[in-house]
Amino acid sequence: MNIAQPSGVDARTPSASRPTASERLRDFGTPEITPHVAVADRQRRKGEDTELLRELDGVIAAPEEQKSVTLAANDRAPGTARSFTRDVLTAWGAEDLVERSVLIVSELTTNAERHGRSAREAVSLPGAGGTRNITLTLALRADAVSIEVEDSSPKLPIPAVSFNPYSTSGRGLCLVSYAADVWVALPKEDGSGKRVLALVQRL
Incomplete structure (x- = not known):
């Protein structure tokens, strides 16, 4: 699989100048920090983005190391995914990656639970059809962890173009952008989701 040239990529700053996860999250809550501006600046560094995607x-x-879990797409999924991520990374000796990874997993599984329905599922009557699932896969190599969340909607997520730091919703992809070195959304090859x-x- 080659994902070196997708659209909608978001990459973070070089490791030498990166703040800690706690500093990033503190800054995220500051009205003067607007993630969509920072994202636009990061996206101009195409060479760096390509290296991160590689x-x-x-x-x-x-x-x-690699481990997956399949969850029913309900309101318990994000909490279960967080616990799974914390336990797996701790078992792999990657405790220093837990904080950022748990945040990313939480936001991506929440998005999948809320918005990850196929077009057919979206128009189905309540109780019709089977249970929707979310699959979370974690992988470790050297000094990096990959996080993969699959759902049944082929519609790709679009980061918000504006941001209200006091809002209780609509912040998920902004948080992912700040916590991840790079993230990307891809349609599944068989068209069954993303x-x-x-x-x-x-760091």
């Missing part, structure tokens, strides 16, 4: 591709293609992938590197 790293993500490499972790997925040849992981040292995959959202993120890379978390050691």
Whole structure:
């Protein structure tokens, strides 16, 4: 699989100048910090973005560790996904990647639970059809973890063009952008849904 040239890529700043996860989250809550502006600035560094995507591709293609879980797409999914991520990364000795990874997993599974329906499911009557599922896959190689969330909607997520730091919704992809080194959304090859992938590197 080659994901080196997708559209909608978002990459973060070089590791030498990156703040800690706590500093990023603190800044995220500051009205003067507008994630969509920072994202636009990051997207201009195409060479750096490509290298990060190659790293993500490499972790997925040849992981040292890999584990998946399939969850029913209900309001318990994000909490279960967070616990799974925390337990797996701790077992792999990647405790320093837990904070950022849990945040990303929480936001991506919440989006999948809320918006990850296929067109057929979206128009179905309540109780019709089977249970929707979300699949979360974690992979580890060297100093990086890849996160992959699959759902049954082929509609790709679009980051908000404006941001209200006091809003209780609509912040998910902005948070993902700040916590991940790079993230990308791709339609599944068989058209049955999409995959959202993120890379978390050691600082």
